[in-house]
Amino acid sequence: MTRTLRSFAWASFIAQVMIIATGGAVRLTGSGLGCPTWPTCTADSLVPTDELTYHSLIEFGNRLMTGVVGIIALIVFILVWRIRRERRDLFALSFIVGIGIVAQAVVGGITVWTGLNPFIVGFHYLSSLVLVCITAAFLARMDSPAGPRESAVPGWYSGLAHATSGVLALTIVFGVLTTGSGPHSGDVEAGRTGFDSEILEHVHAWPGYALLALTLVLVVAAWRLRLPTLRWSIALLAIELVQVGVGLYQARNGLPALAVGVHMVLAALTAATMTVVVMRLKRPASAADADDEGAPAAASAH
Numbered sequence: 001m002t003r004t005l006r007s008f009a010w011a012s013f014i015a016q017v018m019i020i021a022t023g024g025a026v027r028l029t030g031s032g033l034g035c036p037t038w039p040t041c042t043a044d045s046l047v048p049t050d051e052l053t054y055h056s057l058i059e060f061g062n063r064l065m066t067g068v069v070g071i072i073a074l075i076v077f078i079l080v081w082r083i084r085r086e087r088r089d090l091f092a093l094s095f096i097v098g099i100g101i102v103a104q105a106v107v108g109g110i111t112v113w114t115g116l117n118p119f120i121v122g123f124h125y126l127s128s129l130v131l132v133c134i135t136a137a138f139l140a141r142m143d144s145p146a147g148p149r150e151s152a153v154p155g156w157y158s159g160l161a162h163a164t165s166g167v168l169a170l171t172i173v174f175g176v177l178t179t180g181s182g183p184h185s186g187d188v189e190a191g192r193t194g195f196d197s198e199i200l201e202h203v204h205a206w207p208g209y210a211l212l213a214l215t216l217v218l219v220v221a222a223w224r225l226r227l228p229t230l231r232w233s234i235a236l237l238a239i240e241l242v243q244v245g246v247g248l249y250q251a252r253n254g255l256p257a258l259a260v261g262v263h264m265v266l267a268a269l270t271a272a273t274m275t276v277v278v279m280r281l282k283r284p285a286s287a288a289d290a291d292d293e294g295a296p297a298a299a300s301a302h
Contacts, residue, residue: 028257034059038109118180136272140279152283174204
C-alpha cells in the first residue's frame with residue numbers, strides 16, 4: 001500500500017470518530033435544532049445567521065464535518081480505484097463508506113425534520129458507529145495480502161469472539177436507548193423514548209459486564225495459545241475497563257455532559273477494536289501454507 005493511501009485511510013477512520021464526537025457535542029449542548037431546517041440552516045440561509053445562537057454554530061459545525069468525512073472518503077475511493085481488480089476487498093469497503101456517508105447525511109436531515117425523534121437520533125448514532133467499524137476493517141485489511149483466507153484460531157475461539165461481538169452490539173443498543181431516555185435529548189423540546197432511564201442504566205450495565213468477562217477470556221486464551229488476536233484483544237480489554245469506569249462515574253454523578261460524550265466516543269473505539277479482533281481471526285491462506293511448509297523443514301533440521 002502507498003503511504004498516501006495509508007494516510008488517508010487513517011484520516012478517514014479518525015474523521016468518522018470525530019463526527020461522533022461533534023454529533024455528541026450537538027446533543028449534549030442542546031444544539032440539535034440549532035439549525036431548524038435541513039439541508040439549509042434556516043429557511044432562507046445555508047449558514048447560521050446573526051439572529052441565531054451558539055447552538056446554531058455547534059450544529060452547523062457538525063454538518064460541516066459531514067463534508068470533511070465525505071471528501072476524505074472520496075479520496076480513499078479514488079486511490080483504491082487504481083487497484084480495484086487486485087484489491088476488491090478494499091474497493092468494496094471504500095465504496096460502502098462513501099454510500100454510508102450519503103445515507104448518514106439524509107438520516108441527519110430526517111432527525112431535524114422529525115424534531116429529534118429519539119429513535120431516529122439513536123439510529124443516526126448507530127449508523128455512524130458502523131462506518132467507524134468499516135473504516136477500521138479497511139485499516140486491518142490494508143496491509144494484508146489479497147487472496148483467500150483461512151482460520152488462524154481454533155473454531156471455539158472464533159465462535160467466542162463472534163459471541164463477544166454480539167454482546168458488545170447489545171450493550172451499545174441498550175446504551176443508545178438509555179441516552180434517549182435521559183436528559184440529553186439534543187433540545188429542551190425534543191421527545192424522549194418514554195422508557196425508564198434508571199432501569200435502562202442497569203439493563204445497559206448487565207451485558208457490559210458480560211462483555212468485560214468474555215473479553216478477558218479472549219485475552220487469556222490468546223495468550224496461552226499464542227494467537228494473532230492477543231495484542232488487539234488486550235487493547236479491547238483496556239478500552240472496556242476505561243469505558244466501565246466512565247460509565248460508573250457518569251451514572252453516580254448525574255450524567256455530566258462531558259462524561260456522556262466521552263462514553264459515546266469510547267463506545268465507537270470499542271466497536272472499532274472489536275472489529276480488528278474479528279479481522280485477526282483469519283489470515284491469508286499463503287501464510288498458513290508457509291507455516292505448513294516450514295514445519296517439515298524445521299523437523300528435518302533436528
